[in-house]
Amino acid sequence: MEITPKITPIYQTSVFKFADLNELEQYFDEPGSRYLYSRNGNPNADELAEKINHLEGGVGAVVTGSGMAAIFAAILAYCQAGDHVLCAADIYGGSSALLNAELSRMGITVAYVPFEQLYDLKPLVQPTTRLLLAETMSNPLLRVADLRRLATECHAHGLKLVVDNTFASPVITRPLELGADISLHSVTKYISGHSDVTAGAVVAADPEVAARLKQISVFYGLTLSPMESWLAVRGLKTLRLRMREHSYNALVVAQFLAEHPRVRQVNYPGLESHPQHALAVEQGAGLFGGMMSFLLADDAEGVNSFMRRSQRFPFAPSLAGVDSSLSYPLGTSHRSLTAEQQQALGITVGLVRLSVGIEPVEDLLADLAQALD
Incomplete structure (x- = not known):
C-alpha cells in the first residue's frame, strides 16, 4: 500500500541507509539526491530552509540550532582571522556579545556604528572591513533602518550587508529585495511563533555564499x-x-501607552510620532510587527511593581510568541553592555520591552491599565 502523507513526516533519525557502494557514490556525485547523516542535512531541516528561502526571495538558505548560530554562520560566510566587522550600535545584546567575546578570539575585530552614522560609513571602514551587521527594526528601541540606502552605502565601500530580520519577519520586510546580501532570523521568534522551538535561519542572495553557509553549517x-x-x-x-494580528494589537497597545500618564515614551514604528514612521510604512507593507518598548520612571521598584501586577504580559526574556510577554533589556538582552554603552543607547532602568501577542486586544489593554494604575 502506497502511503502519501499530506504533511512531511518527522525523520527522527541520525543516519540514512545505503544499499551498496553505488548509492554512496550517488550521494557524493549528485548533491541533494540522497541523505547520509543528519548533521549534513535531513528532510525536515531542508523543508524549513526551502520555505524560508522562498519567503525571503533568496537563492539558498540553511537552518541552524538557534538565532545565535545563524548570526555566527552569517559572519563566517564572509570573514576570517584578521578581518574587521562593522555592527550597528543599537542591536541585540547577544550579537554584540558574540562579536566581543568569541569572534574576537578568532581574530575578527569589530567597531560599532551609532544609528545616526549608519549611512556614512567611510570614517569607520578599514582595508580589512568585510561587512555591516544591522537589524531591520532594532532591539530594543525599534529604530528602523533604511535597508535600500544602507545597502547602497555598504556596497559603495565594498562591504556586504547582513540584516537580522527577526523583528520584522519576511511578511513585513524582505531585506534581499532591498539590496542586502544576507537576511537572517531567530526562527525561535515570529517564524515559529509559539515559544516551543529554538532555531535560526540564514538566507543568501548569492549562490556561492549559500554554498559556503551550507559548508559552515555541516x-x-x-544543523537543526x-x-x-x-x-x-x-x-x-x-x-x-x-x-x-500581532501588528493590529501592537498598534492599539502603543496608542494606549502613548496616552498613559505613567509612560514617558513609546518606541513603536506604527505610531506617527515615531522618527522613522514614514520609512516603516514604505518598507513594511503597512504592518509594523508586535514588538515595542516604552519608558516608565527610572525606578526599579516601580518597574518591579508593574511586572508583578501584569497578568497577560509575563516576564519572559524572549519574544514573538502568540502569547504576549514582556522583557527587561537592562537586565537580560543588553546586560553584557557597559553602563556607558547602555546609557548611550537609552537602555535605562525604566525601559520595558513588550512582545504583543494575538490575544483579544481588549484583554491586553485592561491588563496594562490595571498594572500601570
Whole structure:
C-alpha cells in the first residue's frame, strides 16, 4: 500500500541507509539526491530552509540550532582571522556579545556604528572591513533602518550587508529585495511563533555564499534537528495571519501607552510620532510587527511593581510568541553592555520591552491599565 502523507513526516533519525557502494557514490556525485547523516542535512531541516528561502526571495538558505548560530554562520560566510566587522550600535545584546567575546578570539575585530552614522560609513571602514551587521527594526528601541540606502552605502565601500530580520519577519520586510546580501532570523521568534522551538535561519542572495553557509553549517555542526524543523514548519504556515494580528494589537497597545500618564515614551514604528514612521510604512507593507518598548520612571521598584501586577504580559526574556510577554533589556538582552554603552543607547532602568501577542486586544489593554494604575 502506497502511503502519501499530506504533511512531511518527522525523520527522527541520525543516519540514512545505503544499499551498496553505488548509492554512496550517488550521494557524493549528485548533491541533494540522497541523505547520509543528519548533521549534513535531513528532510525536515531542508523543508524549513526551502520555505524560508522562498519567503525571503533568496537563492539558498540553511537552518541552524538557534538565532545565535545563524548570526555566527552569517559572519563566517564572509570573514576570517584578521578581518574587521562593522555592527550597528543599537542591536541585540547577544550579537554584540558574540562579536566581543568569541569572534574576537578568532581574530575578527569589530567597531560599532551609532544609528545616526549608519549611512556614512567611510570614517569607520578599514582595508580589512568585510561587512555591516544591522537589524531591520532594532532591539530594543525599534529604530528602523533604511535597508535600500544602507545597502547602497555598504556596497559603495565594498562591504556586504547582513540584516537580522527577526523583528520584522519576511511578511513585513524582505531585506534581499532591498539590496542586502544576507537576511537572517531567530526562527525561535515570529517564524515559529509559539515559544516551543529554538532555531535560526540564514538566507543568501548569492549562490556561492549559500554554498559556503551550507559548508559552515555541516563543519561546525549547526544543523537543526528534525523535530525542531518540523515544529517550525508547522508554525510558519500561519505566519501571515499571525503577523497581521500581532501588528493590529501592537498598534492599539502603543496608542494606549502613548496616552498613559505613567509612560514617558513609546518606541513603536506604527505610531506617527515615531522618527522613522514614514520609512516603516514604505518598507513594511503597512504592518509594523508586535514588538515595542516604552519608558516608565527610572525606578526599579516601580518597574518591579508593574511586572508583578501584569497578568497577560509575563516576564519572559524572549519574544514573538502568540502569547504576549514582556522583557527587561537592562537586565537580560543588553546586560553584557557597559553602563556607558547602555546609557548611550537609552537602555535605562525604566525601559520595558513588550512582545504583543494575538490575544483579544481588549484583554491586553485592561491588563496594562490595571498594572500601570
